[in-house]
Amino acid sequence: MSIKISKQSFKKIIPVIAVAAVVVFGVQYWKAKQSELPKGIASGNGRIEAKLVDAVAKDALRVKEILVDEGDLVKPGQVLAVLDTATFESQLAEAKLNAVAAEQRVATANAAVIKQKSLLDNAKLEYERTKKLVEQNALSQREFDARTTSLATNTAALAEEEAKLNTAKQEVEVAKQNIITIQTHIDDATLKSPVTGRVLYRLAEPGEMLAAGGKALTLVNLGDVYMEIYLPSEQAAGLKVGAEARLTVDFAPGRAARGYVSFVSPEAQFTPKQVETRSERDKLMFRVKIQVPKELVSASVERIKTGIRGVGYVKIKDSAVWPEWLQNLWVPPSQPNTEPTRQSATATAITK
Numbered sequence: 001m002s003i004k005i006s007k008q009s010f011k012k013i014i015p016v017i018a019v020a021a022v023v024v025f026g027v028q029y030w031k032a033k034q035s036e037l038p039k040g041i042a043s044g045n046g047r048i049e050a051k052l053v054d055a056v057a058k059d060a061l062r063v064k065e066i067l068v069d070e071g072d073l074v075k076p077g078q079v080l081a082v083l084d085t086a087t088f089e090s091q092l093a094e095a096k097l098n099a100v101a102a103e104q105r106v107a108t109a110n111a112a113v114i115k116q117k118s119l120l121d122n123a124k125l126e127y128e129r130t131k132k133l134v135e136q137n138a139l140s141q142r143e144f145d146a147r148t149t150s151l152a153t154n155t156a157a158l159a160e161e162e163a164k165l166n167t168a169k170q171e172v173e174v175a176k177q178n179i180i181t182i183q184t185h186i187d188d189a190t191l192k193s194p195v196t197g198r199v200l201y202r203l204a205e206p207g208e209m210l211a212a213g214g215k216a217l218t219l220v221n222l223g224d225v226y227m228e229i230y231l232p233s234e235q236a237a238g239l240k241v242g243a244e245a246r247l248t249v250d251f252a253p254g255r256a257a258r259g260y261v262s263f264v265s266p267e268a269q270f271t272p273k274q275v276e277t278r279s280e281r282d283k284l285m286f287r288v289k290i291q292v293p294k295e296l297v298s299a300s301v302e303r304i305k306t307g308i309r310g311v312g313y314v315k316i317k318d319s320a321v322w323p324e325w326l327q328n329l330w331v332p333p334s335q336p337n338t339e340p341t342r343q344s345a346t347a348t349a350i351t352k
Contacts, residue, residue: 040320042239043313044229044288048249050306051224053195055080055217057210058188059088066216070202073302074193074219081204081216083189092182099175106172109165116161120154127151195221196301222301225292226262229312236286238316239264245290246326249310256326261314262291288314 037043061083068080130147133139197219204216227247231239245259268284290312297304313326 036323037313038320038323040315040317041313041322042231042235042316043311044231046227046229046290046310046312048225048227048247048304048306048308048310050197050226050304051221052200053193053197053219053221054215055191055193055219057083057191057212057214057216059083059185060212060214061085061189061210063204063206063208063210063216065206066202066204068199068202068217070199072199073197074199075196076193078193079190080193080199081191083191083210085186085189088182088186088189092179092186095175095178095182099172099179102168102171102175106165106168109161109168112161113158113165116154116158120151120158123147123151123154191216193219195219196223196298197221220306222297222304223294225297225304225306227259227290227292227310227312229288229290229314230285231288231314232283232285233268235316236264236288239288239314243318244315246313246322247290247292247310248313248326249308251308254325255328255330256313257292257330258296259290259292259312261288263287263289288312290314 063081064084065082066080067082068074068078074080127147127150130139130144134141134144199217200220201218202216203218204210204214210216239261241261241264243261245261247257247259248255265287268286270284313322
């Protein structure tokens with residue numbers, strides 16, 4: 001069935017269509033003007049990122065226990081996994097016994113030194129007495145030579161005993177250092193989190209054997225959250241490290257978060273495939289890192305997620321003014337809704 005529109009009806013519809021087109025065009029133009037960046041401000045596509053940290057085994061050991069699961073939030077110093085240290089425990093017991101034996105050898109050597117010192121003192125007295133008697137012709141030279149030989153022998157014997165004592169003391173130090181070394185291996189078998197982060201991958205299970213350097217867990221370091229964008233040379237040339245920045249994410253475009261530029265690449269490169277616009281990927285661009293201050297990330301660390309796409313904005317000129325739609329800033333609940341400084345800037349709009 002076909003619908004026929006009379007010429008008269010069509011003439012009536014034309015003004016309505018024209019008005020609708022004008023309204024649509026006007027709304028689009030208004031939105032474009034609203035999102036237009038003023039001079040001195042540049043932007044680029046990016047995503048929220050954080051560095052990864054691995055919990056690795058220092059020695060080849062069997063996994064005894066894994067105490068966290070994927071997705072768990074962990075704090076610095078928290079125990080993540082425990083490896084079996086039975087072999088090291090046996091070595092530690094042996095090392096402690098060796099240390100006790102070495103200390104006993106020191107005691108024996110010290111007693112020998114004391115004894116030899118007494119013999120040497122006696123030999124010196126006999127030598128001096130004999131020397132005087134020989135000078136008075138009351139004793140033969142043969143007796144004096146014997147006392148001289150005895151003095152030299154006891155002097156050498158004392159040096160030998162003192163050397164044995166020093167060797168025994170060094171053996172004690174070696175035994176103590178061996179204990180410390182083995183204890184370090186035992187301590188390293190308890191894998192602890194070096195950062196505040198979230199468990200991204202659980203790579204081992206109890207009973208599995210880990211090689212030296214084998215990974216047990218991978219963490220997302222939530223203490224180092226940032227966004228990387230790419231800018232052409234004409235914009236990157238005027239950008240300074242420490243410049244003010246703003247971040248927005250796709251799922252909450254009406255909110256912005258503060259940040260600051262922590263890195264500007266010293267050389268141009270092709271942008272990666274994650275940059276949505278092909279024309280941008282085909283150009284040589286400069287990588288720019290927008291950092292999220294740690295103290296403000298921690299205010300919402302429970303809800304931060306990496307990989308969320310968004311847009312980063314940076315001030316190329318200090319005198320540039322942020323547009324109104326980038327001034328609707330996210331503020332941690334514990335902080336008053338006032339204008340913070342650059343050092344207290346945050347990109348935790350990703351959590352809202």
